[in-house]
Amino acid sequence: MDIFSEVKEHLTARQVAESYGLYVRRNGTACCPFHDDRHPSMKVDKNYHCFACGVGGDAIDYTARMYGLSQYDAAKKLIEDFNLSIHTETMSKKEKEKLHREKEERMRIIRIKKRFSRWRRKTIELLKKALVQIDDSGQVLCAKTPDVTFSDNYAMMLHAEPIINYWLDILCMGSEQDQKELFIQGRKEVENIAGNVSKWHRSIVERCRESA
Known part of the structure; x- marks a missing residue:
């Protein structure tokens, strides 16, 4: 029996995938790590x-695809990582260090992708809430007298509205590259403006209550 058959006798794709950081649900489904998968579309057993x-x-193919290895190098990696009692030539220290670096880099990328995905979902909700607050502020002020209706805070909210809509367009319909660029370069500004809108909205509501 060759090392490929021996490795597959010892390991399933699910064992390997979970060991290398993939979250597999009880029903055996998972978000595919090989494309931008937002809903579980991979079956792993x-x-x-x-x-x-x-x-x-199979398990070897998953490892080869995950780390960009040949089938043989993937089989050797599995033997090493899972301490399988399968005879093959001993890996050199340099080979082991290379595989370790590749594993660490892959895990780093997975962590960044998860962080980005969480940020994207949270930011979409944050920006939608800001738009609701802008609309609500306009409705509240519309029923007030001119001296109350004039509001610097509302003027700043209206000024912020186009950029909020622009960011939402990027996050909901933009390219992956544009979304990542916003995540890397613009997330502080996004959070600041959304926070300011919430603050301005509270100020307008409180002012209108006092004038009632």
């Missing part, structure tokens, strides 16, 4: 298959 992007294979 003895083998794996993604119904969205079409990739699939």
Whole structure:
């Protein structure tokens, strides 16, 4: 029996995927790590298959695809990582260090992707809330006398509205590159403006209550 068959006798794709950081649900589904998967489209058991992007294979194929290795190097990595009692030539220290660096880099990328995904969902809700607050402020002021209606805070909210809509367009319909650029370069500004809108809204509501 060759090392490929021996490795597959010892390991399933699910064991390997979970060991390398993939969260697999109880029903055996997971978000595919090989494309921007927002909903679980991969089935993982003895083998794996993604119904969205079409990739699939066994434990060795998963490892090769995950780390950009040849099938043979992927088999050697599994033997090393899982301490399998399968004979193969001993990895050199340099090879082990290379595989370790590749694993660490892959895990770093996975962590960044998860952080970005959480930020994107949270920011969409934050910006939608800001738009609701701008609309609500306008409704509140509309029923007031001219001396109350004039509001610097509301003027600043209206000034912020176009950029909020622009950011929402990027996060909901923009390219992955544009979304990542906003995440890397613009998230502080997004949070600041959304926070200011919330503060201005509270100020307008309180002022209108006092004038009632």
